[in-house]
Amino acid sequence: MSIPTVRTARPEELQQVLNTVTLAFSADPLMRWFFPSADAYLTSYKGLIEAYCGVSVANGATFVSEDLGGAALWLPPGLESDEEVMGQYVAEHLRPEIHEDFGELMGQMDHYHPHDVPCWYLAVIGVDGFHQGQGLGSILLKHTTRMLDETSTIGYLESSNPANISLYQRHGFEIMGEIRAGSAPLVTPMIRNPQ
Secondary structure, eight states, rough: OOOOEEEEEOOGHHHHHHHHHHHHHOOOOOHHOOOOOOHHHHHHHHHHHHHTTTHHHHHHHHHEESSSSSEEEEEEEOOOHHHHHHHHHHHHOOOGEEEEHHHHHHHHHHHSEEESOEEEEEEEEEEEEGTTTSSHHHHHHHHHHHHHHHHHOOOEESSSSSGGGGHHHTTTOOEEOOOOOOOOOOOOEEEEEOO
């Protein structure tokens, strides 16, 4: 069996990338806190991710397996979410009763996010359930962490699923603390220094 190759997603593949991560996150504790019903999740998750980190695809910072079974959307130094677009999407699509907790969650995430040094932020990484068990998550992480090491750059992420923490630790990420906000599930900020 050959090792899957990783490539940069093309801008015209944005919707395919969003479809992949939509399938990957369908049971994620935080994403389903955002959208608990199947209907809300399937109609709103892609829009949330596009607002949050869709710029990654347009700017050549999204890496995918050749068949698009897995995708990693990174925000390199200088590339950020459009806060206005994100805020508007949240206001229109998230349940009003979680808006306050969501704001607290985002504030804590911002607190842990390194701002004083160049940092690559792993906004979303996911593998379609049909393709899981092939090591795609590790292959996608190795692709970028190798570059981070070569350029002596920090990596940062927030794990929204405790089951994924060991994967990130195997690739050099270390737990920074815990993010708890009202009724939201636990989120774990993690940092990776160059190795």
